[in-house]
Amino acid sequence: MNGKMHSETGAFSSDGMRAEILNPFVHKLELDNTYDKIKTAIFTVILLPFRVIVICYLIVTAWFLACIGLYGLSEEDLRRQPMTGWRRALKPLICFIGKMSYLAGGMAISVRGRQASRKEAPILVVAPHSSFLDSCIVYATRMSSVIVRKESMDNYVGKLINYTQPVYVWRDDPNSRQNTIKEIIQRATSKEDWPQILIFPEGTCTNRSCLITFKSGGFYPGVPVQPVTIRYPNARDTVTWTWEGPGALKLLWLTLTQVHSSCEIEFLPVYYPSEAERRDPKLYARNVRDVMAKALGIPVLDYTYDDCRLIARAKQLGIPGATSVREVSELRAQLGLERSRIELHLIAQGPMARKRWFSAAELPCRLGLPETPAAQRLADIFVQRSSGLIHFPDYLLCAAFLCLQQEPLTQLLSYAFKLYDTTGTGRVDVNTFEEIATHCLGLCQEDAHNTFGQADLDEKGWITYDEFISFAQKKPFFSFIFTNDLAAQKPKTQ
Known part of the structure; x- marks a missing residue:
């Protein structure tokens, strides 16, 4: 995509004229015809139960391995230093099981490009963020550290999340944003062998029609980042989870009753910031967004989490x-x-x-x-x-x-x-x-x-x-x- 890629008001086309206004927070999904309804009903009976059983077995297995890997470690231990030895050696196995859980649900994950090492790019920038199924990126990136709300640790997948040694966000803390940025900077610039930090800079789910404003928190360290794109090139979009559209359970049901789904993850070349971008995280975020939008072939739109x-x-x-x-x-x-x-x-x-x-x-x-x-x-x-x-x-x-x-x-x-x-x-x-x-x-x-x-x-x-x-x-x-x-x-x- 040529021409201006960002603006103060919205999406622009290559000739500089204003393009059609997009609403990235709406997703419509209905079973339009009798054939789709009958097919979904049949697969709900004969395919869905089998897939759910296999997925649950695989998730429980991964959870059990994560519990073993975390045995004897406190939350403070996880934040103080990276895991090493046999604890870290479990990661490839957990990643394999995680990918198999997606395959059991009918979704094949394909990867293009090469994931840079932590030395090359301490931070992975992932977009567009459109689904709870984007969590597959954790397995595809060898259990990179995610940024997660502390209250999310209370659910049954808390052990799996903890195993990534995440950066915690306390929503009740008035200084949460500053503390999160501080920890990201410490991790990204540390000489220790921490996992790469994985961020979804859009901060919320969209329908992949454009890239909205990137939050600048992950760009404060001023270190090189590797942009990573996610696509779901399926005939029927059963994964997109936005503010206006089907709920999570309906999407999961329709995805698990598809014969086949696919997810494409592409690692783009490492982006090395200029001196101006190191001084200005917002500029850095905008320029990385432009690169990712060009690779995806979609416009950018200055929508924010607000x-x-x-x-x-x-x-x-x-x-x-x-x-x-x-x-x-x-x-x-x-x-x-x-x-x-x-x-x-x-x-x-x-x-x-x-x-x-x-x-x-x-x-x-x-x-x-x-x-x-x-x-x-x-x-x-x-x-x-x-x-x-x-x-x-x-x-x-x-x-x-x-x-x-x-x-x-x-x-x-x-x-x-x-x-x-x-x-x-x-x-x-x-x-x-x-x-x-x-x-x-x-x-x-x-x-x-x-x-x-x-x-x-x-x-x-x-x-x-x-x-x-x-x-x-x-x-x-x-x-x-x-x-x-x-x-x-x-x-x-x-």
């Missing part, structure tokens, strides 16, 4: 267009809406000043925009399949969510009451409140209905925004609406 959190928060609250909220944000910035915040002014004008339903072609006019491809794309995101029309309050609520990201949720909620109140009286009935609560509070319709009944103490048949806030302040369940923390989690059930 964008993932934004999408997750929008989905959690039920914001209309949640899965495309990052794209909506980018389009609004291109169109100047981010600066004007015109949507908030439209909301403030009240319901009588707004037409609620209209075609996609009308949206640019409603927002005072010229008819451009970006404006049309923004409209297309909010077109409802059932009617072919845009429900304007849904778009305005999504825009308000983006404008008010740093504000407590009460601010968004106050706008939602204005948006969905068709009477202009400030009072909403149970049906309108259900619409607000499902689009702004993440409640299901039944919970929204029950909440309205509890908030309407006088059984008037309507409540105001102030009445709901007064009610919510007394309920621990609704504490999440009074914080401006984007990552704040609301309870799963009321």
